[in-house]
Amino acid sequence: MSESSTSAGLADELRSLLGALSPGDRLPSSRELVERFHVSPVTVSRAIAHLSAEGLVVTRPGSGTFAATPPRRPAEVADTGWQTVALTDRAVDTRAATDGLGPPPAEAIALDGGYLHRSLQPTKALSAALARAARRPDAWDRAPTGGLESLRSLFARGTGADVGAEDVLITAGGQSGLSIAFRAIAGPGNPVLMESPTYPGALSAARAAGLRPVPVPMDGDGIRPDLLADAFAMTGARLLYCQPTHHNPTGTVLAARRRAQVVAVARAAGAFIVEDDFARHLGHGQAPPRPLLAEDRDGTVVHLTSLTKPAAPSLRIGALVARGPVLERMRAVRYVDDFFVPRPMQEAALELLGSPGWERHLRALSAELHTRCRALADALARHHPAWTVARVPSGGLHLWVELPSGSDDTDHAVRARRAGVAVGAGRRFFPAEPPGAFLRLAFAATARAADLAEGVRLLRDPR
Structure with a gap:
């Protein structure tokens, strides 16, 4: 487990501990926390820093860490309706850049997205x-x-x-x-x-x-x-x-x-x-x-x-x-x-x-993207022969798939979410009316290449 994930877990434990304390009560010392939770002093320091940033604790050098006084809640909700008039029609439309369905569940297989999965990054x-x-x-x-x-x-x-x-x-x-x-x-x-x-x-x-x-x-x-x-x-x-x-x-x-x-x-x-x-x-x-x-x-x-x-x-x-x-x-x-x-x-x-690691990364990334692209194309041909892959590209992170006539790409994306797979509906990629129904499928956003075939399999009958 990474140091950051350990400190996040310790912060959760300390939040529970704070629930039983009153403002001004002293938390156990760093040494006591190290012994009680079997973590390093660095982990304790990071967890305390998280809680301090959230306003849950106050650290006094030489004295220790204490439960903070909860922030005062406003007596009533502010009336911001006037802002609608003042802002006029200068709304910033992000619907094309963002998925209207919202972020997918953390456990969903990511066949959507425009970045490399962490496992493919030169971390x-x-x-x-x-x-x-x-x-x-x-x-x-x-x-x-x-x-x-x-x-x-x-x-x-x-x-x-x-x-x-x-x-x-x-x-x-x-x-x-x-x-x-x-x-x-x-x-x-x-x-x-x-x-x-x-x-x-x-x-x-x-x-x-x-x-x-x-x-x-x-x-x-x-x-x-x-x-x-x-x-x-x-x-x-x-x-x-x-x-x-x-x-x-x-x-x-x-x-x-x-x-x-x-x-x-x-x-x-x-x-x-x-x-x-x-x-x-x-x-x-x-x-x-x-x-x-x-x-x-x-x-x-x-x-x-x-x-x-x-x-x-x-x-x-x-x-x-x-x-x-x-x-x-x-x-x-x-x-x-x-x-x-x-x-x-x-x-x-x-x-x-x-x-030197940059060029090595690019060579390894090129080979992995080639493998993943082919794997996704093969899985689509096997499970969805009626779907049309316009081309197997020589670069990039996606396949562009045309659905059969009469399909609704947004409906496909919604049903895919229910099956545990995130896909990109194609209509948001068009400046005007789309000529058909399309999906953009990513092959670099999953943790493993094997997830690609599993994601396509789950798309066979999403309910």
Whole structure:
């Protein structure tokens, strides 16, 4: 059992003990708690810190730990109805980015989700990187608004394009980068073109910025340049959001012959492309194509990448790469938002990327994702032959599944929950009306690859 889980258990024991004490009563000493519960002094210290943060105990150095006085409850519930009028219609719609069904039960098999399971994360390398970063004498100094130069240089080299550190802005993960780019490039009421389907987090970020998502159809080779040109002409849009490599949710890779076309169409329209390259390190054994940024010579492409997906959810480090005034505009948005990304996190990212363990992790992750993807596809073919898997992708974390005609994807998701399996209903991935019923199934969110087949088996007849 980990130290953190042991301290949480001890905190629960102490909460029960506090129930029999009066405010001001002294708790047993640390030595007594160590002997009574057979735990380490570190565990006791952490448990007491948890209770202190909750306001349940007060620690007096040299005297001990005492039960705290319960906080006073308000005499009546405040009337906040006036806020509905004051806030007008500026609601932030998160329905696309969040599952409307709420979080699944802890015991459910996770065939939904956009992050690696803890067993696939480089936790030891991350912990070591954070520890080394914390020992740097300047770890808690203010970081530049644009980010540490050495980290910006690493991201610039990673694009394979003709860019340098001066063309990079460090962000607090990919979602933060999306929000910055959308607000910097377009204004409230402006259209933003998006592949259909697309990443729900991008839909939410665009709508929160006051933008109007406009769908552009895809086929097996990615977004269609002919329809993209039509959409630019009809809407007057000056912004396209797309995922050319291992697209979420379909897994599509934009065909080589289309990559230069897409950039040329946007350039002709006087528009920017926000290229979300979240999955560059999530390949299944094949090298990904060069980013659209490498096809761009005029500053059309704003490239977005992140370490969150291939590492861990809380490594909130990403980068926007762009040339020209648009980078200055995005840097200004970053400044007024929160000044800079915390320096310890940037230093930890530098330590991680510079360690031999990072490349080993990426190789092992690639092999495991390939195995899991095939296992999920095989289980679907065996148990659900009427369901259509559009493609077995060469990268990413998901399979995109079309259900038989007349199906209801939300109903499938609800019934799957009852069977103990979490799946993603497809309709929230579309900027407009979906053309059918789809499910997005994750193969990297479960603890074991064997859970994939079991989850699909339980989907056979969810009741």
